[in-house]
Amino acid sequence: MDIGIVIVAAGRGERAGSAEGPKQYRRIGGSAVIAHTLKAFLDWSKAGPIVVVIHPDDKLLFEEAVSGLATERVSTVTGGATRQQSVLAGLQAVAALDATHVMIHDGARPFVDRVLLDRIAARLEAGDEAVLPALPVTDTLKRGTQGRVIETISREELYAAQTPQSFRLATILEAHERAAAQSRVDFTDDCAIAEWAAVAVAIVEGSPDNVKLTVRRDITMADERLSAAALPDVRTGNGYDVHQLEPGDGVTLCGVFIPHDQRLKGHSDADVGLHALTDALLATCGAGDIGDHFPPSDPQWKGAPSKIFLARAAEIVRENGGTIMNADVSLIAEAPKIGPHRQTMRESMAEILGIATERCSVKATTNEQIGFVGRREGIAAIATATVVYSGRGS
The missing domain is CATH 3.90.550.10 (Spore Coat Polysaccharide Biosynthesis Protein SpsA; Chain A)
Structure with missing residues (x-):
């Protein structure tokens, strides 16, 4: 039709x-x-x-x-x-x-x-x-x-x-x-x-x-x-994700592969940073979460790069009249070191979202050897997205 x-x-x-x-x-x-x-x-x-x-x-x-x-x-x-x-x-x-x-x-x-x-x-x-x-x-x-x-x-x-x-x-x-x-x-x-x-x-x-x-x-x-109604309709969404670590050759975080003696376990590439950011974006327009759109039970997403999920979330935001203003990801891991890869991660996020690199932020912290992160059993991520909506039907 x-x-x-x-x-x-x-x-x-x-x-x-x-x-x-x-x-x-x-x-x-x-x-x-x-x-x-x-x-x-x-x-x-x-x-x-x-x-x-x-x-x-x-x-x-x-x-x-x-x-x-x-x-x-x-x-x-x-x-x-x-x-x-x-x-x-x-x-x-x-x-x-x-x-x-x-x-x-x-x-x-x-x-x-x-x-x-x-x-x-x-x-x-x-x-x-x-x-x-x-x-x-x-x-x-x-x-x-x-x-x-x-x-x-x-x-x-x-x-x-x-x-x-x-x-x-x-x-x-x-x-x-x-x-x-x-x-x-x-x-x-x-x-x-x-x-x-x-x-x-x-x-x-x-x-x-x-x-x-x-x-x-x-x-x-x-x-x-x-x-x-001239005041902007500014909405903030939060996302959280965690994946278990297992023996391997590297991890993908915020779209960037980092050589490491472990890998993240998951149905897709298990990129906790992009998964958390996907949920944050979907939250700004009440569009559910990553599992609603890309269920892990669906074999087509096995091993899929998480940039697919983030790109679709950005598309959903725009279909609902949203303009992405800022994307912020905090990675919580004992290893590998994030600092040398931070700029590449920001550029990767910016390319996927179609926004300027200065609107993308990546931060990292350890868990001070406390809990599953401290024991190097997994990596977690917290993300925040800020979106301005036009107000038409959103």
């Missing part, structure tokens, strides 16, 4: 105040609304090609708004006079990029998160042709005219629709093209077109945060929200 993304951002947003420009280019939290929206999908690991539908007058505005993002997977098309026409242009563009499914999202919904996207994708993977994120209506609804209430409407079975509304691409593209051929322009969203085309629409729980910025106050409140 290849999920293409269509972000609709061709509107003028008059209700938000036209004098200040289209709402999708207003700045919240220091960046344009459309940049926040686009980043949510760029950070989502399941997103395929991304097509942003823009107004013909907004090319320079868009380029400036997203200049700080990695937009290699992003292309733009020009929208039409209506949202419906703009969506059709986006669908035709993403179909040319070989997507099998599509998420259609409003450019002015910048707070969509990974948890919601995963929930929708799961329904697409289960075979649903159309998926609508929505929240049950909680306010009492009144019908009125000329300033007076006519009746109270039951809110049972009523939902407030959100985006991204998501579909098997061929299904929604055919429905949109048929609606255009019949000059039907009265649909208020894409699921309405799917309903008209007799496509069953599944409902998944939406997100209260996934609001659409419509009027000027919405934009002001979004900016205040992001400004209040």
